[in-house]
Amino acid sequence: MHTIEQLNDGRNVFLNGQRVNVADVPIFRKTLALNNRYYDLQKSNPAVHTYQENGRTYDIAFKVPRTVDDLRQKHQAYQEIAQSNYGMLGRTPDFLNTAMAVLAERSAFLGHNQYTDFGENAKHYAQWIKENDIFISHALQNPALDRTKAINAIPSGYAGVHVLERNDRGIVVSGAKMVNTMAPIADDLLVFNPPELLLEKGDTSYAVAFATPLNTPGIKVICRKLLDHPGYTEDDYPLSNALDEIDAYIVFDHAFIPWEKVFVENDVEMSNRFFIESGMFIHTSHQDEVRGITKLEFATSLAIRTAKLLGLDGFLGVQEKLGRLTDNLELIKGTISRSETEGHLDEFGIYTPSEQALLAVRSTLPEYFETAMKAAQHFSAGSAVGVPGWAEFSGENGPILERALATDRATAQERAKLLNLVFDLTTAGFGQRQLMYEYYHGGDPMRIRSMHYPHEDLTDGNAMLDRLLK
Numbered sequence: 001m002h003t004i005e006q007l008n009d010g011r012n013v014f015l016n017g018q019r020v021n022v023a024d025v026p027i028f029r030k031t032l033a034l035n036n037r038y039y040d041l042q043k044s045n046p047a048v049h050t051y052q053e054n055g056r057t058y059d060i061a062f063k064v065p066r067t068v069d070d071l072r073q074k075h076q077a078y079q080e081i082a083q084s085n086y087g088m089l090g091r092t093p094d095f096l097n098t099a100m101a102v103l104a105e106r107s108a109f110l111g112h113n114q115y116t117d118f119g120e121n122a123k124h125y126a127q128w129i130k131e132n133d134i135f136i137s138h139a140l141q142n143p144a145l146d147r148t149k150a151i152n153a154i155p156s157g158y159a160g161v162h163v164l165e166r167n168d169r170g171i172v173v174s175g176a177k178m179v180n181t182m183a184p185i186a187d188d189l190l191v192f193n194p195p196e197l198l199l200e201k202g203d204t205s206y207a208v209a210f211a212t213p214l215n216t217p218g219i220k221v222i223c224r225k226l227l228d229h230p231g232y233t234e235d236d237y238p239l240s241n242a243l244d245e246i247d248a249y250i251v252f253d254h255a256f257i258p259w260e261k262v263f264v265e266n267d268v269e270m271s272n273r274f275f276i277e278s279g280m281f282i283h284t285s286h287q288d289e290v291r292g293i294t295k296l297e298f299a300t301s302l303a304i305r306t307a308k309l310l311g312l313d314g315f316l317g318v319q320e321k322l323g324r325l326t327d328n329l330e331l332i333k334g335t336i337s338r339s340e341t342e343g344h345l346d347e348f349g350i351y352t353p354s355e356q357a358l359l360a361v362r363s364t365l366p367e368y369f370e371t372a373m374k375a376a377q378h379f380s381a382g383s384a385v386g387v388p389g390w391a392e393f394s395g396e397n398g399p400i401l402e403r404a405l406a407t408d409r410a411t412a413q414e415r416a417k418l419l420n421l422v423f424d425l426t427t428a429g430f431g432q433r434q435l436m437y438e439y440y441h442g443g444d445p446m447r448i449r450s451m452h453y454p455h456e457d458l459t460d461g462n463a464m465l466d467r468l469l470k
Contacts, residue, residue, distance in 0.1 A: 002135075002187070004029045011215040013184045015223045022184050027228045031243045032185045037084040038093045039133070041077070049077050061097035061287070062130045064105060065351040071286065071340045074098065078290040087295025088434060089245055090288065090441060091181040093135045096190065098287050100126040100136075102279035105348050107263075109277055110270060115168060116259035118270075122278070125211055125261065129188070136211070137186035139177035139250050140194045140275070152202040161191055161252055162205040163265060170258040171265060173208065174218075176251050181441075183221045183248040189214055192264070195275045196443055199268045207271035209264035210257045218255030223248045227430045235390040235413075238421045240430035245437075279350065286353045288442060289336055289361045295438070296332060296365060299372035299425065300325045306379045306422055309410055321375055328368040335361050356455060363448040366438040373435060377426035384419040384427070 007022040015025065022028050041049045042059055051063045051073075060077045063070060081092055107122035129136060142151065142160040151159045161175035177191065192209035193199060199207055214221065224247050227240045234241045264270045275281045304322050307313045313322070339357035346352050377384070392401060393413060405412035425431040439445065 004032050004185075007032075007185060009215045011184075011221065012219060013221045013223065015226070025184075025226075026230075027226055027241075027244045028185055028246065031089070031182075031246065034085045034089060034243050035092055035135070035182070035185065038081050041080060041084070045080065048073065048080065058130060059094070059097060059133055061094040062101050064101045065283075066345075066349060067351055068340055068343060070351060071343060071353060074286070075290050075336075075340065078287045079294055082291040082294035085243060086239070086298045087291055087293075088239060088243060089182075090291060090437060091137060091245065092291075093133075095284055095287050095291075096136045096138055096280075097129065097133075098283045099278075099280035100129045102283050102350055104130070105350060106277070106279045109273070110263055111267075113265065115166070116262060118263050118265070121260050122263045125263075134187045135185075136188040136190050137180060137182045137214075138190040138192070139180040139183070140192050141177060141179050142193065142206075143176055143178045143249075150200045150202055151206050152200075158251075160193070160203075160206045161208060163208055164205075164254065166265070170256055171208070171210075171262060173210075173252050173255050173257060175206075176249060178249055179441075180221070180248045180250045181245050183214065183250060184223060184246050186214055188212065189219075189250070192274050193271050194443075195272065195281065196447055198272045201268060204266050204268055207264060207266060207268045208262070209271060209274050210262045212255065212257055212261060216255050216257075218253045220251040220253070221248045222251060227428075227433060233390050235417055236420055237424050237428065237430070238417065239424045240428060244430070247433075279346070279348075279352070282352055282355050282358065285355075285358045285362065285442070286336075286339065289332075289339075289358055289365065292361065292365045292369075292438070293329075293332055293336060295434075296329055296369050296372065299369055299376065300329050302422060302425065303372050303376040303379065305418065306376050309407075309415060309418055310379060310383060311407075311409065312379055318379070325368075325372050325375060328371065332361055332365055332368060356452065356457075359448055359452050362442045363445040363452065366435075366445060369438050370435055373426045373431065376422045380419055380422040380426075384423040387416050387419045387423070390416070390420075 004023040011022070013020055013022055049060050050057050051060050060074055063074065065071045065074065078094055081094055104123050104126035108119040110118035110122055112118055143158060145154050145159050157174060158176040161173050161177060164172045164174055183189065188211055190211045193206070212219070227244050229237045229241055232241060264274055303325055307318055307322060312318045335357050339353040342354040342357060343351050388401060392398065402412045405415055407415065425434070
């Protein structure tokens with residue numbers, strides 16, 4: 001855990017055209033405080049959030065799962081961390097820390113070159129993260145400049161991160177990555193390429209994976225516009241004035257990376273294999289979808305409470321819509337549980353959840369989340385749009401509003417606060433960003449589905465067809 005002041009360590013963070021000190025941005029401070037719940041829970045609930053290894057205590061995210069019970073304990077920890085931020089922070093430390101656990105065990109396939117052993121580098125880095133419980137963010141998505149061309153055919157040099165030169169000390173890189181979530185408040189940055197957009201033979205200089213501190217000279221963190229609302233309270237904007245995941249565009253300008261922090265270099269095949277074969281993808285997917293359950297349950301609960309607040313829950317049509325939301329929630333919960341019980345031991349003795357089950361969740365949960373958001377939005381309708389600013393309750397109109405907006409189901413302020421929450425999640429910029437994030441942070445659902453069905457085990461179904469058609 002670190003304080004916000006410790007992040008004023010020379011890192012180049014830009015916001016609205018200006019270089020800023022991270023500690024000076026109020027929403028960064030609030031987001032870091034929520035992010036640090038990951039560390040707080042290790043102290044307040046160690047039975048769930050920690051484990052013992054060689055006489056030392058570590059966060060449970062770093063535990064290599066050997067049994068289904070190990071996965072279930074990690075599930076509980078992920079869920080409690082997500083509940084502390086309502087499921088709205090998708091890249092808390094447990095996301096990549098669970099990846100470090102398996103990377104340390106599976107890294108040998110990365111091989112070596114004349115300067116260094118990539119497999120040993122990845123293993124040592126993962127162990128260092130574990131020993132120090134470092135908060136790492138990751139940058140994998142290459143800027144979508146022109147998908148019709150190979151990365152090396154885009155002349156700007158910002159279609160990804162590429163190696164400019166190498167020597168016996170390390171490599172020098174330049175280029176860019178997009179949508180790097182939580183970068184301004186992380187300690188380290190893990191850079192690699194996404195598996196779904198494979199590099200081609202001419203992209204060798206872009207075939208790189210490495211880690212580096214965020215304050216490395218030559219790195220710029222260019223934040224998107226913030227989604228909070230200065231001048232308004234958290235009663236007006238309960239979510240967007242409490243947190244922001246702070247997506248950023250990362251630029252590398254002749255940044256030096258020592259060999260001991262390099263895991264792939266000048267190797268297209270290895271770059272394409274890195275995320276999947278390391279085991280990082282499947283284990284971060286497990287953490288991510290457990291967080292997704294939390295977010296879906298939050299949105300489902302909000303829709304149901306809104307219907308009750310406005311006296312809509314007695315109508316059969318509304319009841320059917322609410323039942324569909326709870327159906328969806330149970331289906332997601334059941335599928336994630338199935339991913340755990342239907343897991344398997346890999347060749348390294350790591351208990352690995354079912355990829356087919358997790359991919360089914362990943363491609364479906366965004367639609368369920370959107371359905372819950374739309375239900376809350378439709379139920380609230382003009383009621384949410386017309387909520388007065390919270391300051392009105394303490395002004396001359398306060399007594400009028402207290403009488404005019406109160407019902408037998410809620411006081412005026414209770415009603416206003418819930419409707420403000422509905423607006424913030426379903427209509428304001430914060431909620432729309434959350435919706436986009438759910439659809440695309442884990443890959444395009446269309447692409448996931450197109451790759452899902454060929455790998456489905458339909459042995460029994462095909463046997464029945466063959467018997468009938470024989």
